[in-house]
Amino acid sequence: xxxxxxxxGGFDLILAIHVLYYFDDLRASLxxxxxxxxxxxxxxxxxxxxxxxxxxxxxxxxxxxDTRFLASFDKxxxxxxxxxxxxxxLQKHLxxxxxxxHAALRSEVQASRLYGHTLVDILALSLITGLDxxxxxxxxxxxxxxxRTRPEAIGLRIERGGHPAREGMLSVVQSQVVIELRRGAR
Numbered sequence: 001x002x003x004x005x006x007x008x009g010g011f012d013l014i015l016a017i018h019v020l021y022y023f024d025d026l027r028a029s030l031x032x033x034x035x036x037x038x039x040x041x042x043x044x045x046x047x048x049x050x051x052x053x054x055x056x057x058x059x060x061x062x063x064x065x066d067t068r069f070l071a072s073f074d075k076x077x078x079x080x081x082x083x084x085x086x087x088x089x090l091q092k093h094l095x096x097x098x099x100x101x102h103a104a105l106r107s108e109v110q111a112s113r114l115y116g117h118t119l120v121d122i123l124a125l126s127l128i129t130g131l132d133x134x135x136x137x138x139x140x141x142x143x144x145x146x147x148r149t150r151p152e153a154i155g156l157r158i159e160r161g162g163h164p165a166r167e168g169m170l171s172v173v174q175s176q177v178v179i180e181l182r183r184g185a186r
């Protein structure tokens with residue numbers, strides 16, 4: 001991949017899987033993704049609904065005493081949900097930015113879980129989103145405290161009677177938001 005070879009309006013398909021957490025300006029980044037689509041092209045965007053997901057709860061556990069961080073994090077989560085679940089604000093923004101096309105957005109929240117064989121696996125999975133940027137090992141202490149004292153908050157359970165490959169594994173709630181963003185012609 002060479003950035004100088006990226007062509008505006010040159011892609012039929014773009015996958016943005018668990019990357020929204022790293023965008024500084026969500027609206028601008030989504031507009032950029034949309035701008036790379038050909039007419040008829042689609043972007044599929046997936047992210048954890050951190051309002052309810054284990055990774056969001058883990059990040060909150062680490063920052064539990066930082067009210068400013070928590071307020072900012074909640075605001076970011078709410079913005080993602082507003083833009084991508086309702087779709088109307090994002091469609092309006094994209095239609096203004098790209099008057100030659102019409103944005104079509106479909107979204108759904110999918111109940112899903114993260115699986116591990118041990119508590120250490122579950123602990124490591126807490127790093128999937130924002131907690132990966134925290135450099136201190138204290139993050140693991142905070143997440144282990146969450147796992148031990150509030151397992152119901154993360155939906156921790158031992159899998160029984162479901163898929164044979166997951167029998168006996170540990171799992172936690174990790175709801176995913178799945179978006180299809182399609183670029184149509186006017």
